[in-house]
Amino acid sequence: HKQQLLLLKDLPTQTLDGHSVGLLANVGSLNEISHLTDVGAEGIGLFRTEFMLMNTTTIPSEKIQYHFYCDALHLMDGKPFTIRTLDVGADKELPCLNPACEDNPALGVRGIRYTFAHPEILTTQLKAILRAANHGPIRLMFPMLNQVEELDTLFELIELCKVSLNEQEKGFGQLSYGIVVETPAAVINLESMLPRLDFISIGTNDLTQYAMAADRTNPQLTRDYPSLSPAILTLIQMTIDSAKKHNVKVSLCGELASDPIVAPLLVGMGIDELSVNLASLLEVKSAIRASSHQACLAMAQHAHKLKRIEELNLYLTGLSL
Numbered sequence: 001h002k003q004q005l006l007l008l009k010d011l012p013t014q015t016l017d018g019h020s021v022g023l024l025a026n027v028g029s030l031n032e033i034s035h036l037t038d039v040g041a042e043g044i045g046l047f048r049t050e051f052m053l054m055n056t057t058t059i060p061s062e063k064i065q066y067h068f069y070c071d072a073l074h075l076m077d078g079k080p081f082t083i084r085t086l087d088v089g090a091d092k093e094l095p096c097l098n099p100a101c102e103d104n105p106a107l108g109v110r111g112i113r114y115t116f117a118h119p120e121i122l123t124t125q126l127k128a129i130l131r132a133a134n135h136g137p138i139r140l141m142f143p144m145l146n147q148v149e150e151l152d153t154l155f156e157l158i159e160l161c162k163v164s165l166n167e168q169e170k171g172f173g174q175l176s177y178g179i180v181v182e183t184p185a186a187v188i189n190l191e192s193m194l195p196r197l198d199f200i201s202i203g204t205n206d207l208t209q210y211a212m213a214a215d216r217t218n219p220q221l222t223r224d225y226p227s228l229s230p231a232i233l234t235l236i237q238m239t240i241d242s243a244k245k246h247n248v249k250v251s252l253c254g255e256l257a258s259d260p261i262v263a264p265l266l267v268g269m270g271i272d273e274l275s276v277n278l279a280s281l282l283e284v285k286s287a288i289r290a291s292s293h294q295a296c297l298a299m300a301q302h303a304h305k306l307k308r309i310e311e312l313n314l315y316l317t318g319l320s321l
C-alpha cells in the first residue's frame with residue numbers, strides 16, 4: 001500500500017474530473033522541510049514557529065531568526081512557505097518564556113494576545129521574516145485573532161518594523177498576509193477582515209475547542225471535542241462562503257484536513273487548499289484523486305443535512321468502505 005501511495009508523489013492533487021486542490025504540509029522544523037519532496041508536498045501551509053524555540057532558554061535574536069528563515073527558504077526552493085507567528089500559551093508552553101499563571105490558560109494570554117503583551121518578541125520575529133522575504137516568497141499568518149482591531153494593531157506594528165529596517169538600511173521583501181480562523185468570533189467577524197487579507201487558514205483544532213467550549217487537552221472530554229460535528233461543519237462552511245465572497249483563498253490546516261475520509265467533503269464544501277501532516281499527505285491525495293468533484297459536492301450537500309455527530313461519521317465512513 002505504501003509503495004502504491006508513493007507512485008502518487010509527483011501526480012497533481014485533483015479529482016477524477018480535474019478539479020485541483022492545493023495540498024501542502026504542516027511542519028515545525030528544517031528537518032521536516034527537507035522531507036517535503038519525499039511525499040511531493042506542494043509547499044508548507046503551516047510552519048509552527050514555536051518548535052524553533054522548544055530547545056532554547058532564550059528567544060533567538062533577529063539575526064539568528066533571519067538566518068533560520070533564509071535556510072528554510074533555501075530548502076523551499078520557491079514553493080509556498082506559510083509561517084505562523086509565535087503561538088504560545090495553553091497547550092503550547094515554551095521553556096524560554098515565563099509560563100503565565102492563569103485559571104483558564106486556553107482562554108488566557110495566548111496566541112496573538114501573548115505577542116501583543118510582549119511586542120518586542122513579535123517585532124523581532126516580524127523583522128526577521130520581513131528581511132527573509134527578500135530571498136523568497138513568504139505567506140505570514142497570525143494565530144487567534146477575533147476581530148479587525150487586532151489586524152489594525154498588527155499592520156501598524158509591521159509598518160513600524162519596516163521603518164526601523166529602513167533606518168538600519170536592512171533590505172526587506174513583500175509578504176502575503178493571512179490569519180488562522182480558529183475562534184467562533186473570527187468566523188463571525190471575518191468579512192470585516194477579509195478585505196485586508198491575501199488568504200485565510202481554518203484552524204479546526206482550536207475552532208472545535210472554542211466552539212464546543214471543550215479543552216482540547218482534556219482526555220475526559222473526547223466526546224465533547226469531536227473531530228467532526230454539525231456545528232464545526234457549519235462554521236467551516238460560513239468561513240469558506242465569506243472567503244469566496246471576497247475572493248480570498250481559503251485553506252484548512254487543522255487535523256481534520258489530514259483525515260482522508262473527510263478531505264473529499266472539504267473539497268465539496270469549496271476549500272481551495274489543505275495543509276496536512278507529512279505522514280498523511282499521500283493518503284489524502286489518494287482520497288481526492290479517487291473522487292469526482294460532483295461526488296464531493298453531493299457529499300457536502302448531504303453532510304449539511306445530518307444533524308447528529310454519529311450520523312455524520314457513519315455517512316462518511318460508509319462512503320469510504
Ligand code: PEP
Nearest residue numbers: 182203204205206253254
Ligand atoms: C489549529 O488550531 O487547528 C491549528 C492548526 O493550530 P494548532 O493545532 O497549532 O493550535
Ligand code: MG
Nearest residue numbers: 182203205206
Ligand atoms: Mg490553533
